[in-house]
Amino acid sequence: FRRQQLQGAFRWLARGRLPVLVNGGVFPLGVRKDTEEGTLLGLFNLSLDPWPEVVWTLGDIARRPAGVERLERNGRWRKTTSVLVTRKGPSLTIRLPGPVTYDEPAFLMLRP
Numbered sequence: 001f002r003r004q005q006l007q008g009a010f011r012w013l014a015r016g017r018l019p020v021l022v023n024g025g026v027f028p029l030g031v032r033k034d035t036e037e038g039t040l041l042g043l044f045n046l047s048l049d050p051w052p053e054v055v056w057t058l059g060d061i062a063r064r065p066a067g068v069e070r071l072e073r074n075g076r077w078r079k080t081t082s083v084l085v086t087r088k089g090p091s092l093t094i095r096l097p098g099p100v101t102y103d104e105p106a107f108l109m110l111r112p
Helices: 002-013
Strands: 021-023 028-035 038-045 051-058 067-071 077-079 084-088 091-100 106-111
Touching (some): 002 021, 028 051
Antiparallel strands (some): 028 038, 038 106, 051 091, 067 106, 084 091
16 A cells, blocks of 8 residues: 555656656665657666566556567567557556566666
């Protein structure tokens, strides 16, 4: 309940245009970086328990991405179809099935 209250306060402060919000577990470190190549999303799981899934909510993005790529262990980007992208009003939700462990962060690139 506290997390929902804190997220609600952040949404209010950002006037509904929160750059990124991360859900799916406890102790997240979420990242969003917009570039000409696309939007980079990242998650570092700062707990010892694996996250069953990661859900990024982007409050200020113009359109759905044309493609989604995931960063692999070898440092290469690979297209992925396991990511679910949905739009609800001005927000875009990106759902990545887990597990995401503390020793392997998750990074996605949303291509325009």
